[in-house]
Amino acid sequence: MIQRLGVVALWAAAMACGLWLVTTKVSVHSELADLLPEGTTATQRLLLTQVRTGIAGRILLLAIEGGEPDALVQASREFGQQLRATGQFDVVGNGEQALAKLDKELLFRSRYLLSRRVSLDAFSADALRHGLEQRLDDLRSPLASLVKETIPGDPTGEFLDILAGWSGQEGAEKYRGVWMSGDHARALLVVETRAAGFDADAQAAIQQDIRKTFEALPDRPASLRLLMSGPGVFAVKTKHRIEAEVWWLSTAASTLVLLFLFASYRSVTLVLLSLIPLSTGIVAGIVAVNGWFGFIHGITLGFGITLLGIVDDYPIHLFSHLHARGSAPVAMRAIWPTMRLGVLTTVMGFSSLLLAGFPALAQLGLFAVAGLIAAALVTRWVLPLCVPAAFTPRAVPRGIVPTLAQLSKARWLVPAAAILATFALLWSDTPLWQTDLASLSPVSEAGKRLDQQLRGELGAPDVRDLLVIEGPTAEDVLQRGEAVMAQLEQLRAEGLVAGYDLVSTYLPSRRSQQARQQSLPERSVLASNLQIALAGLPFAPGLFAPFLDAVESARTQSVLDREAFRGTALGLKLATLLVEQQGRWTAVVPLRGVADRPRLGEAVVAWQASGVAYVDLKEESNRLMTAYRDRTVAVAAWGLLAIAVVLAVGLRSVAVLWPVLMPMLSALLVVAALLNAMGESLSLFHVATFLLVIGLGLDYALFFNRPEGADDDRARTLYGLLVCSMTTILVFGVLACSMIPLLHAIGITAAAGSFCCLLFGGMMAGRELSPNG
Amino acid sequence: MIFGRPLRKALTGVLFVLLLDSATLAAVDMPSAPWTVEALVALLKEQREPSMAFEEATYSSLLTEPLKVRGQLRFTPPATMEKAITDPFRERYVIEGERVLFESERKKIKRTISLEDYPALRSFVAAFRASFTGDAAQLQKVYETTLDGTRRQWTLLLRPREKTGQSMVDYILFTGSEGRVATIAIRSPDGDRSVMTLLPGASPGAVR
Numbered sequence: 001m002i003q004r005l006g007v008v009a010l011w012a013a014a015m016a017c018g019l020w021l022v023t024t025k026v027s028v029h030s031e032l033a034d035l036l037p038e039g040t041t042a043t044q045r046l047l048l049t050q051v052r053t054g055i056a057g058r059i060l061l062l063a064i065e066g067g068e069p070d071a072l073v074q075a076s077r078e079f080g081q082q083l084r085a086t087g088q089f090d091v092v093g094n095g096e097q098a099l100a101k102l103d104k105e106l107l108f109r110s111r112y113l114l115s116r117r118v119s120l121d122a123f124s125a126d127a128l129r130h131g132l133e134q135r136l137d138d139l140r141s142p143l144a145s146l147v148k149e150t151i152p153g154d155p156t157g158e159f160l161d162i163l164a165g166w167s168g169q170e171g172a173e174k175y176r177g178v179w180m181s182g183d184h185a186r187a188l189l190v191v192e193t194r195a196a197g198f199d200a201d202a203q204a205a206i207q208q209d210i211r212k213t214f215e216a217l218p219d220r221p222a223s224l225r226l227l228m229s230g231p232g233v234f235a236v237k238t239k240h241r242i243e244a245e246v247w248w249l250s251t252a253a254s255t256l257v258l259l260f261l262f263a264s265y266r267s268v269t270l271v272l273l274s275l276i277p278l279s280t281g282i283v284a285g286i287v288a289v290n291g292w293f294g295f296i297h298g299i300t301l302g303f304g305i306t307l308l309g310i311v312d313d314y315p316i317h318l319f320s321h322l323h324a325r326g327s328a329p330v331a332m333r334a335i336w337p338t339m340r341l342g343v344l345t346t347v348m349g350f351s352s353l354l355l356a357g358f359p360a361l362a363q364l365g366l367f368a369v370a371g372l373i374a375a376a377l378v379t380r381w382v383l384p385l386c387v388p389a390a391f392t393p394r395a396v397p398r399g400i401v402p403t404l405a406q407l408s409k410a411r412w413l414v415p416a417a418a419i420l421a422t423f424a425l426l427w428s429d430t431p432l433w434q435t436d437l438a439s440l441s442p443v444s445e446a447g448k449r450l451d452q453q454l455r456g457e458l459g460a461p462d463v464r465d466l467l468v469i470e471g472p473t474a475e476d477v478l479q480r481g482e483a484v485m486a487q488l489e490q491l492r493a494e495g496l497v498a499g500y501d502l503v504s505t506y507l508p509s510r511r512s513q514q515a516r517q518q519s520l521p522e523r524s525v526l527a528s529n530l531q532i533a534l535a536g537l538p539f540a541p542g543l544f545a546p547f548l549d550a551v552e553s554a555r556t557q558s559v560l561d562r563e564a565f566r567g568t569a570l571g572l573k574l575a576t577l578l579v580e581q582q583g584r585w586t587a588v589v590p591l592r593g594v595a596d597r598p599r600l601g602e603a604v605v606a607w608q609a610s611g612v613a614y615v616d617l618k619e620e621s622n623r624l625m626t627a628y629r630d631r632t633v634a635v636a637a638w639g640l641l642a643i644a645v646v647l648a649v650g651l652r653s654v655a656v657l658w659p660v661l662m663p664m665l666s667a668l669l670v671v672a673a674l675l676n677a678m679g680e681s682l683s684l685f686h687v688a689t690f691l692l693v694i695g696l697g698l699d700y701a702l703f704f705n706r707p708e709g710a711d712d713d714r715a716r717t718l719y720g721l722l723v724c725s726m727t728t729i730l731v732f733g734v735l736a737c738s739m740i741p742l743l744h745a746i747g748i749t750a751a752a753g754s755f756c757c758l759l760f761g762g763m764m765a766g767r768e769l770s771p772n773g
Numbered sequence: 774m775i776f777g778r779p780l781r782k783a784l785t786g787v788l789f790v791l792l793l794d795s796a797t798l799a800a801v802d803m804p805s806a807p808w809t810v811e812a813l814v815a816l817l818k819e820q821r822e823p824s825m826a827f828e829e830a831t832y833s834s835l836l837t838e839p840l841k842v843r844g845q846l847r848f849t850p851p852a853t854m855e856k857a858i859t860d861p862f863r864e865r866y867v868i869e870g871e872r873v874l875f876e877s878e879r880k881k882i883k884r885t886i887s888l889e890d891y892p893a894l895r896s897f898v899a900a901f902r903a904s905f906t907g908d909a910a911q912l913q914k915v916y917e918t919t920l921d922g923t924r925r926q927w928t929l930l931l932r933p934r935e936k937t938g939q940s941m942v943d944y945i946l947f948t949g950s951e952g953r954v955a956t957i958a959i960r961s962p963d964g965d966r967s968v969m970t971l972l973p974g975a976s977p978g979a980v981r
Contacts, residue, residue: 538838541837
């Protein structure tokens with residue numbers, strides 16, 4: 001009695017400690033990026049960095065619709081102004097002031113270093129004459145008032161040329177000074193958030209603020225609506241959707257399971273007791289994941305708890321073996337060898353997730369492994385002590401044993417089903433593996449369509465095609481960029497790409513800037529060239545003194561680098577186009593409107609430019625996921641082999657391996673074939689779920705093949721198995737109803753797997769081991 | 774009698790002439806509505822010619838003498854305007870809706886820009902378009918309008934209402950007689966200005 005109290009007290013203390021850790025020390029993250037792997041190649045790392053923090057992820061596309069064009073213009077202006085005032089955004093673009101005053105001053109001051117036209121004979125008398133004549137034309141044109149003020153300092157027009165280059169990237173149409181869709185039905189805005197697109201919590205707060213700002217616009221007609229799209233919006237929507245679904249799915253599943261358990265045992269006590277291993281497992285899982293990774297992801301928590309639903313099997317096995325003659329500890333000792341083997345093999349299965357190298361799966365794996373072990377230990381040492389001594393369970397139906405005997409007559413069906421499934425898979429038109437990640441995206445079709453539409457109207461790249469230029473220093477990358485500029489221009493002329501955004505078009509390399517400086521003439525030479533050029537032209541005397549000063553100071557001006565643009569909108573642009581990563585520099589060149597991807601790939605290879613490569617991000621991310629999937633499959637296969645060895649040792653017989661392994665392997669094949677027949681291709685997440693099925697299958701098979709004495713015992717084991725698999729099917733069946741492709745995939749795989757494992761395990765239940773056989 | 778009969782007769786004659794004159798003037802002015810911006814633009818629309826030759830002089834503080842160009846101004850309803858400079862170089866601005874085609878032989882440029890990006894040009898276009906389509910409401914929406922003089926000799930002063938317009942254009946001054954515009958002067962806030970003189974009919978040298 002004392003010992004019994006001591007054990008329970010120890011458990012209670014451990015739980016209290018665990019709960020204290022959970023509530024105070026555990027940090028729950030919600031940033032999806034935390035679950036993404038690091039990537040193994042430089043390209044993959046770049047891609048993942050872009051996804052995490054790159055500009056592509058931080059852009060939000062906004063549209064105002066539901067009013068007259070003039071009302072939209074008014075709202076867009078007001079909205080833009082207020083958003084800028086919040087300081088939450090690096091850039092708020094709505095067509096007004098493409099470049100801020102600060103940016104323009106910097107460009108004007110640095111025009112002779114930045115202009116591509118500066119060369120040795122750019123300031124000869126002839127060239128100057130040509131420039132001056134053009135300025136006269138400018139003064140005569142309707143645009144005179146716009147360019148007039150730059151003429152005294154910049155008679156060769158370098159500034160306007162640079163400006164045209166910087167602002168030439170905008171694609172949206174304008175109406176009364178702001179961006180509008182072509183039909184004037186929507187005013188368009190782009191904002192760039194400081195927070196990363198995958199930071200769902202920060203994004204949610206920002207989007208909330210944006211909505212509030214919009215609602216509070218003064219004099220806003222009530223009919224105006226705000227539309228929002230972009231990776232951040234998707235991240236928030238996804239998170240909300242997953243949270244909402246996980247909440248109702250887990251509520252529905254746990255209610256069903258509790259009701260079912262009550263129906264099975266007709267005892268509230270047992271139902272409550274079954275929560276002991278589960279809750280212990282969850283706490284252990286959370287503490288373990290947080291201890292190892294430093295945080296636990298919300299999604300790990302949600303999926304992990306669902307996954308740990310299988311530990312309910314352990315108390316169910318115990319309850320099913322309770323009978324009037326022996327106490328709970330005795331019953332536990334009787335089934336422990338079988339259960340131990342089941343736990344060990346399941347843990348081995350889930351360890352594959354730990355080794356797959358994918359953070360999301362590793363967290364899930366660790367959660368499951370820690371939870372399973374803790375739940376099993378609690379079931380073994382604590383739970384039996386909690387069962388009331390005089391407890392008499394409900395008598396199990398006796399018809400189960402003969403039914404099983406009938407079922408095992410059809411044992412030949414198991415290998416037959418496996419063979420049939422194999423052929424079905426081999427001959428199927430549906431590809432076995434899912435290579436397009438997008439199909440698993442929880443983003444709705446309508447959401448994707450809106451995003452496409454807004455991107456089209458704004459002329460924003462949809463960030464799929466990139467040119468990547470790498471080098472050991474920023475200078476190297478800029479020089480390489482300058483080298484491929486002509487070829488990119490050629491691609492555009494051929495129509496292979498509609499546009500590109502290359503850092504070198506904005507920021508020349510140090511080498512180019514110095515070459516330009518050296519080609520600038522001395523003041524006296526320039527003055528005399530200008531004197532010759534001015535002959536006969538009606539410019540006011542002394543007008544071009546600022547020009548002479550500017551060229552003179554440009555000769556000694558320090559060259560520009562990224563730092564010089566810090567704090568300006570241009571600086572941000574440069575920061576996103578030129579990134580440093582682990583000591584290497586990379587220029588990211590977004591390509592717009594790629595007509596023919598394979599041909600583009602070939603064209604870039606044909607340049608033979610060192611450090612330059614074309615990357616199709618979609619292709620690359622699919623490749624990345626496929627690589628992780630293959631690795632998981634390989635690890636799981638080795639895990640299976642290890643399981644077989646452990647089983648052979650544990651069962652002390654190779655012969656028993658057949659009825660234990662065969663049902664599980666057949667179930668895997670049949671479930672795969674079934675999913676395939678339903679038109680679903682397998683993904684990384686199916687693979688992860690297969691590990692669960694392996695664990696379940698082994699557990700069932702081990703209990704089916706447990707050597708037992710009496711029919712009563714046999715009936716209890718079988719009843720326990722039925723209850724186990726039924727709860728699993730309930731939990732995952734509910735999950736299969738989810739609208740989120742990922743949850744649906746996991747749910748249907750596990751539910752069908754559990755059913756097949758039970759059926760096949762029953763069919764192949766070892767007759768020779770059963771005394772009734 | 775200081776005033777003899779002959780003098781009285783003469784005075785009567787002068788009076789008669791004066792009366793007659795005012796009667797003829799009244800005969801022209803009376804039937805139409807009071808001389809308003811609405812009346813003016815209606816008349817401009819009515820008497821609009823498809824094409825007009827122009828001479829334009831630009832006065833700027835940057836220059837020692839005004840720059841002159843000659844060319845053609847065309848208006849094709851509903852909204853296409855063209856300013857074609859033919860001398861001393863060839864340059865064309867075709868404005869269709871919100872789009873401006875800019876074509877310069879000397880600069881070897883042919884590109885389309887959005888009217889939105891050039892507020893000065895926009896105000897200018899709005900003034901023309903509204904005037905020639907008889908849309909007084911639109912004109913008064915963009916500009917503060919002041920009409921002076923008589924139908925025979927009028928001036929129309931336009932001052933932009935919007936700030937963007939004001940930063941580029943101080944005022945636009947149309948002068949004319951009846952439904953014909955004689956000059957268009959545009960003054961920018963820094964004091965520089967251009968004066969365009971319109972000549973009726975297409976000049977023989979003007980080619981598209």
